[in-house]
Amino acid sequence: MGKPKAILSICAHWYADGTYIQSAEKPRQIYDMYGFPDELYEVQYPVSGNRDLTMDVLNLLGDKVSINDTWGIDHGTWTVLVHMFPKADIPVVQLSVNRRLAEEECYNLGKELAPLREKGYLIFASGNVVHNLRAVEFDNPIETPSADAFDEFIKEAVLARNDEAFIMTHIKMQIMQCPPKTTSSLCCTPLAPLKKKRLWYTITSVTLAPCP
Numbered sequence: 001m002g003k004p005k006a007i008l009s010i011c012a013h014w015y016a017d018g019t020y021i022q023s024a025e026k027p028r029q030i031y032d033m034y035g036f037p038d039e040l041y042e043v044q045y046p047v048s049g050n051r052d053l054t055m056d057v058l059n060l061l062g063d064k065v066s067i068n069d070t071w072g073i074d075h076g077t078w079t080v081l082v083h084m085f086p087k088a089d090i091p092v093v094q095l096s097v098n099r100r101l102a103e104e105e106c107y108n109l110g111k112e113l114a115p116l117r118e119k120g121y122l123i124f125a126s127g128n129v130v131h132n133l134r135a136v137e138f139d140n141p142i143e144t145p146s147a148d149a150f151d152e153f154i155k156e157a158v159l160a161r162n163d164e165a166f167i168m169t170h171i172k173m174q175i176m177q178c179p180p181k182t183t184s185s186l187c188c189t190p191l192a193p194l195k196k197k198r199l200w201y202t203i204t205s206v207t208l209a210p211c212p
Contacts (some may be wrong), residue, residue, distance in 0.1 A: 003090070004120055004122035005050075006013060006019055006050035006168060007091065007092045007122045007123075008053060008095060008122070009094045009124045009125075010094070010095045010123070011076035011094060011097070011099055011125070011126045011127065012076060012127030013076050013098055013127075014097060016098060016099065018068075019064055019066075019098040020065065021058065021065050021067055021094075021095050021096075022067070022068070022094050023051065023054045023055055023069055025048060025050045025051075025095075026048055027072045027092070029045055029074040029078060030075065030123065032051065035157070043079075044083050045081065045088050046088055047088045049090040049092045050091035050092075053091065053093045053116070054067070056121075057093070057113070059094065060116070064109070064112075067165070073094060074094070076127065081124075084138050085184075090122075093161040103166070112165050129151050129154045130150055147178070153165070158192065159183070
């Protein structure tokens with residue numbers, strides 16, 4: 001897919017009361033996770049920010065977005081990018097997930113961001129389709145049926161480009177009695193009405209919209 005000139009990361013771990021974009025020249029790395037091996041907290045991913053990308057997002061979203069540098073590059077972003085781009089030589093800017101947006105508003109926000117791809121940016125969204133830690137069955141040796149069924153539903157909808165299914169997922173969850181999904185799965189899947197051959201989906205972990 002070529003090397004992007006910068007990465008816009010939309011991660012479920014920056015779950016905020018508004019839509020925010022970072023502008024820091026050197027965003028700090030955040031270790032916003034608990035109970036993992038010490039080695040994980042020693043991983044360094046010192047990426048730079050990218051002012052051009054920040055300004056492009058501001059221009060595309062207008063008054064729907066504002067600059068906020070209280071956050072940084074969190075583990076939902078760097079734990080994946082450290083494997084994709086281990087040299088940390090591609091600038092990264094994070095965009096928050098706005099908890100106040102409805103499903104269709106998330107979808108429309110994604111469509112507004114789609115032109116970034118034509119400028120050579122990678123739109124990267126990180127978040128599990130099903131991620132409800134309060135409902136984890138730690139003693140269950142197999143998948144939880146409702147979570148597994150919902151994951152399969154999302155996968156089929158992605159492959160079929162059934163965008164309406166994503167907008168109506170709250171109804172599907174009620175029918176299937178599934179654990180709530182992360183909002184990021186709503187934000188990342190419809191980033192553009194794209195041709196199938198130009199999409200790369202890994203359903204249960206991360207969704208990528210590659211640059212041309």
